[in-house]
Amino acid sequence: MQLYSTNNKHNIVNLKEAVLNAFPQDKGLYMPTEIPKLDKQFLDHLNQYSFEEIGFQVAARLMGDAIPESELYQLIARAINFKAPLVQLTEQISTLELWHGPTMAFKDFGARFMAELMSYFLRDEDRPTTILVATSGDTGGAVAAGFHKVPGIEVIILYPSGKVSALQEKQLTTWGDNISAIEIDGVFDDCQRLVKTAFIDADLQQQYNFSSANSINIARLIPQSFYYFEGYKQVKDKSRPIVVSVPSGNFGNLTAGLLAAQMGLPIHQFIAATNANDTVPAYLTSGTYTAKPSVPTISNAMDVGNPSNFPRMQALFAGQDESSTWNKLKEFIIGDSYSDTETYQAIKGIQSLHNYEADPHGAVGYLACQDYLKEYSTHQTIFLETAHPGKFEAPMKEALGKVSFPPKLEAFMSGEKVAKSCSKNYTDFKEILLS
Ligand SMILES: *Cc1c(COP(=O)(O)O)cnc(C)c1O
Numbered sequence: 001m002q003l004y005s006t007n008n009k010h011n012i013v014n015l016k017e018a019v020l021n022a023f024p025q026d027k028g029l030y031m032p033t034e035i036p037k038l039d040k041q042f043l044d045h046l047n048q049y050s051f052e053e054i055g056f057q058v059a060a061r062l063m064g065d066a067i068p069e070s071e072l073y074q075l076i077a078r079a080i081n082f083k084a085p086l087v088q089l090t091e092q093i094s095t096l097e098l099w100h101g102p103t104m105a106f107k108d109f110g111a112r113f114m115a116e117l118m119s120y121f122l123r124d125e126d127r128p129t130t131i132l133v134a135t136s137g138d139t140g141g142a143v144a145a146g147f148h149k150v151p152g153i154e155v156i157i158l159y160p161s162g163k164v165s166a167l168q169e170k171q172l173t174t175w176g177d178n179i180s181a182i183e184i185d186g187v188f189d190d191c192q193r194l195v196k197t198a199f200i201d202a203d204l205q206q207q208y209n210f211s212s213a214n215s216i217n218i219a220r221l222i223p224q225s226f227y228y229f230e231g232y233k234q235v236k237d238k239s240r241p242i243v244v245s246v247p248s249g250n251f252g253n254l255t256a257g258l259l260a261a262q263m264g265l266p267i268h269q270f271i272a273a274t275n276a277n278d279t280v281p282a283y284l285t286s287g288t289y290t291a292k293p294s295v296p297t298i299s300n301a302m303d304v305g306n307p308s309n310f311p312r313m314q315a316l317f318a319g320q321d322e323s324s325t326w327n328k329l330k331e332f333i334i335g336d337s338y339s340d341t342e343t344y345q346a347i348k349g350i351q352s353l354h355n356y357e358a359d360p361h362g363a364v365g366y367l368a369c370q371d372y373l374k375e376y377s378t379h380q381t382i383f384l385e386t387a388h389p390g391k392f393e394a395p396m397k398e399a400l401g402k403v404s405f406p407p408k409l410e411a412f413m414s415g416e417k418v419a420k421s422c423s424k425n426y427t428d429f430k431e432i433l434l435s
Contacts, residue, residue, distance in 0.1 A: 001066045003030040003218060006311040015066040015218075016121045019114070022217040029308075030218045031315050036061045038264045046233040051084065052077050054233070055226040058263065062222060067120060075120060076223075079112040079146075084227045086234035086382065089354040093369050095362060095385045096231040102145040103171055104408060105138050105301075105387035106253065109227065110220030111146035117219045118211065119150045125209070130154045132198055133213045134191035137164045138301055138387070141171030143213045144179045155213075156433075157181045158191040161421070167391060167412060174415030182432065186424030194429045204433060215250060216308050224256030229265055231382055240380040241268035245368040247361040247386055248272050249302035251280065251309040254333075258316050261332075268379065273368035274337045275299045280307060281335025287326045298340045298395040299360040301387070336368040343367070347399035357404060359389040359396070 003018045005011040007028030013021075018030040042049075042057055049057065055076045060069055067075070082100040089095060101108025122129050131153060133143050140157040147155045157172050161183045164172070173181040184191050198204055199212070228244065235242060244267055246254040254272055261267045272280050275297040283289045291306035317328040338346075346363040350356050358366060365383030372381055389396050389403055396403035422428050 001062065001064045002033045004033050005029065006031055006315050015063060019117055019217060019219045020121055020211055022212050022214050029216055029312050029315075031312055032062065032218075035259065035262045035316075036064075040264075043264055043266070046229060049233075051226070051230050052080055054229045055080050055223065058226055058229060058260075059222060061263070062225075062259075067117075071120065075116045076113070079116045080109065080223060080226065082108070084230045086231050087356070088236075089350070089356055092240070092373055092380055093366070094235070094380075094382045095356070095358065095366070096227065096234075096382055097385045098227060099385060099388040101142075102408070103138070103141045104391055104406070105142060106224070106227075106384070107138055107142035107220075108145060109223045110215075110252070111139075111142035111213070113146075113223035114213060114217055114219035115143075115146035115150055115153075118213075119153055122152060122211075125152070127209045128152050128154055129211050130156060130208045131211050131213045132156050132158070132195045134158045134188065134195045135164075135172065136160070136188040137168045138391075139213075139215055140181075141168060144172060144175050147213075148175050148179055149177055153178060155179045158184050158194060160187050160191055161185050163187060165391075165393075167393070167409060169417065170412040170415055173417040173419045174412060176418065181419040182429070183419040183421050184424055184429075185421065190424040194424070194426060197426050198429070198433065201430065204430065207434065215252060221252055221256050221259065221309075221312075224253055225260040225263070228257050228260035228267070231384075232265055232267070235380060235382070237380065240378060241376075242266070243269045243271065243369075243372060243376075243379050243381045245271035245273050245365040245372070245381060245383040247299065247302060247365040247384060248274055248280065249277070249304040249307065251307040251313060253384065253386070255309045255312045255316070258313060258332075262316060270333045271365075271368045271372060271381075272333050272335045273365045273383070274335070275302050275343065275364055276337065276339060277303055277305055278335070278337035279305055280310065280313075281337045283310075283326075284330045284333060284335035287323060297360075298343060298392070298398075299364055301361060302364070334368075334372065336371060338364050338367045344395070344399045347396065351400055357389045357396075357400070358385060359387050359392050361386045362389075 005028035098106035294305035369381035
């Protein structure tokens with residue numbers, strides 16, 4: 001498999017390089033040079049394959065000879081060891097539950113696969129690798145879960161003190177073993193800055209072999225394409241055009257869906273469903289991309305004003321000029337944005353109409369399905385349920401008066417927090433790393 005940088009088509013690397021060194025010098029994003037088509041035979045008989053077999057077929061075609069097939073199969077079986085069930089709410093609306101992994105958000109797919117792939121590529125290194133990751137909440141937990149007890153890899157998580165929820169903090173600080181957490185007296189941007197400075201600090205390079213688990217790593221995108229096939233497989237009536245609504249923030253999830261479609265999965269259209277942070281829906285309407293400062297909402301994992309994967313979406317639909325790219329994108333992707341008030345109402349409505357508890361992110365996806373069906377009444381819609389509602393206690397209680405809290409999340413709450421405290425000054429942070 002070869003990858004190019006979205007900022008320079010001639011900057012070509014192999015998968016190992018792209019995974020271990022996620023930031024190209026030119027500040028672009030890595031994308032596959034070629035997107036292979038899957039065999040019709042496979043696509044027509046998806047229901048004869050298990051989820052892990054589907055993952056293997058898709059990955060093997062995409063990744064080519066980057067990893068021997070027998071190793072790849074084992075790697076996928078370890079990483080994707082939980083299900084992605086499709087739950088039908090009405091004849092034309094279903095939800096694909098992506099929260100059955102260890103931290104109960106879809107980020108487990110990307111983080112676990114990335115952890116497996118990194119440890120595969122690093123296994124011949126004699127020096128342990130240290131993954132430094134800055135998190136605003138969910139990503140750090142999924143990365144910790146993915147790398148916990150992976151031999152030869154240490155993970156150091158930086159998070160902003162007081163800016164993550166109680167549950168999120170537990171999911172960052174209770175692992176032990178090869179995972180440690182540093183609580184920074186600052187905001188997320190401070191954490192990000194400390195990580196970036198450490199990466200280029202020559203003193204630290206003597207002692208550490210750093211790598212990044214940043215969300216733009218291509219290793220996180222690849223496994224996210226698997227569950228679109230798994231969801232499609234479970235649709236009973238495939239005679240209607242199938243449309244997938246993706247609650248989006250940085251647009252990694254939606255980009256993975258576009259990848260699945262370009263590999264041959266017959267998805268009719270996608271819906272980019274956002275909260276008030278509507279940069280992409282606004283682009284789809286106007287043809288002009290304008291990044292904005294993010295605004296806080298109750299679907300906070302989607303509070304992104306300048307989605308990092310947008311250049312990948314453009315790359316997948318690149319036309320001769322900007323306006324032809326826009327035309328191609330808006331033909332295939334419908335943009336919709338919803339307020340918190342609408343989201344609260346949707347959570348209530350889904351509960352009372354369908355007896356289903358959807359989290360605030362999934363509820364945004366549901367709203368977009370409803371609106372889509374008003375216009376295209378014969379289609380079949382699926383919204384992605386990106387996290388378990390128990391992760392968002394406050395808005396769920398506000399909407400429904402209660403929320404279910406599964407044992408998996410209980411277990412995190414009872415763990416003991418272990419974290420070092422640090423100011424936002426680089427010298428203090430460096431001292432901790434050197435000690
Ligand atoms: C990260 C996240 C999203 C947004 O996904 P992107 O790939 O960044 O668009 C949506 N919902 C939840 C629960 C998330 O954690």
